[in-house]
Amino acid sequence: MLAPSALLSNAAAAEPPLVxxxxxxxxxxxxxAAALNSIAAQTYPHLEIWLVDDASTDGSPEVLRRYAAQHPEWHLxxxxxxxGNCQAFNQALRQSRGAFVIDFATDDVLLPERVARQVTFMQAQGPRCGVAYHDCELIDEQGQHVRYHFRRDAQGRPVHPVPAAGDVFAEVLRRYFISTPTMMFSRPMxxxxxxxxxxxAYEDFDLWVRASRNWQxxxxxxxxxxxxxxPQSMSRKAYRPADPYVASTIRVCEKALAMCRTPHELAALATRLRWELRQAVRFGNGAAARRLFGLLRQTRQTKPLDYVAGALGLVLK
Known part of the structure; x- marks a missing residue:
């Protein structure tokens, strides 16, 4: 027969993880209101909520104070x-305790089963899974359906195959395929x-690269x-004048170059750099184009047209 202490230990081990x-x-x-109501509507009960306002000027702090008063267990x-998002997230992360963590932008909405379904999925993947992600519905400012993140064929399968599980390092270098708001992280990762x-200036591309090197x-x-x-979304500002994100993208590509171990990974990074280079040329960002072309040459994966883009970068401001 188990001693009472052992029974308590087994019960604790069986408790659902804090998120x-x-x-x-x-x-x-x-x-x-829609975002915070979607947190309150979660069917998963073991939640730790941090409401973080990054110096809003539009009345958001008053709304957050009201919800914090209605939910005394939430942290404000x-x-x-x-x-910025990176430092604001880290400030809450350092004070939090959850085994799994969600970075939730409060212009998005969590469907009621989001946390419960994702915890079950993460647990099934095992301890080496650092990031879980899923499909999402894209909605407009009025909350109306626009489309889904993954385009699907007549059979309902993603048109562009999605890595189901495991090592995705080369794939995150090659292309964008993860919808950032859908991610759940493990605390060890x-x-x-x-x-x-x-x-x-932004977090997702860097996290994908660094996490996928050693985590599934x-x-x-x-x-x-x-x-x-x-209209305020980051993708609408990319490579335009005063784009605050391009320097961060280049810095992440520099990190990725240092992490690549195989010709396959270098080829994947070259695909990404080639796309970024053409965007820089398209929007007249000569400084970014020159840096990206320099990184592309370091992969030893250049193609003839890359030199055309590189030359255009030299004549742009």
């Missing part, structure tokens, strides 16, 4: 100065990486999140 949701807000007042962190790189990713073929599309 931390870091809800990051910067001027999301129009969408904040109002930052006095705008520090985040601890291994030291959280987000606070020197960068898992794709869950379900729609559990709604991602909102609006």
């Amino acid at each position: 931390t949701i870091v809800a990051l807000c910067h001027n999301h007042v129009r969408f904040l 962190l109002l930052l006095p100065h705008n520090v 985040l601890a291994d990486l030291g959280g987000y790189d606070e020197a960068l 990713f898992g794709f869950q073929d379900e729609v559990l999140t709604q991602k909102r599309l609006h």
Whole structure:
């Protein structure tokens, strides 16, 4: 017969894992109620909620204070100065305790079964799975359906195959395929990486590269999140004048080059660099084009047309 202490130990081991949701807000007042209501509607009960406002100027802090008062177990962190997503997330992460962590932008929406379904999936993948992600519904500013993240064929399969599980390092170098709001992280993976790189203007590409080098990713073929599309989204600013993200993209590509171990991985990185180079040329960003072409040459995977783009970069400002 087990001693009482052993029974308590077994019961503790069987407890569902705590999940931390870091809800990051910067001027999301129009969408904040829908986002926070979607947290409160989760069917998974073992949650630790951090409401983090990154110095909003649109009334968001007042809404966050109201929800924190309605949910005393939620944590409220109002930052006095705008520090950006990476640092804001890390501040909450360092104080949190969850075995799994979700970075939740408060212009998006979690469907009610999101956390419960994703925890079950992560546990099934095993301890080497550092990131789980899934399909999502893209919605407009009014919350209306636009499309799904993954285009699908008549049989409902993604048109472009999605890595189902395992090592995705070369794939994250080659192309964008993960919908950022759908990710759930394991705490050991985040601890291994030291959280987000606070020197960068955005986090997802860097996290994919660094995490996928030593951790496995898992794709869950379900729609559990709604991602909102609006004019302030990062993708609408890429490579335009005063783009705040291009320097971070180049820095991540530099990191990736140092991590590549095989010709296959270098070829994947060259595909990414080639695309970024052409974007830089397209929008007249000569400084970025020159740096990207220099990285592309270091992969030893250049093609004749790459030199045309590189030459155009030399004549652009």
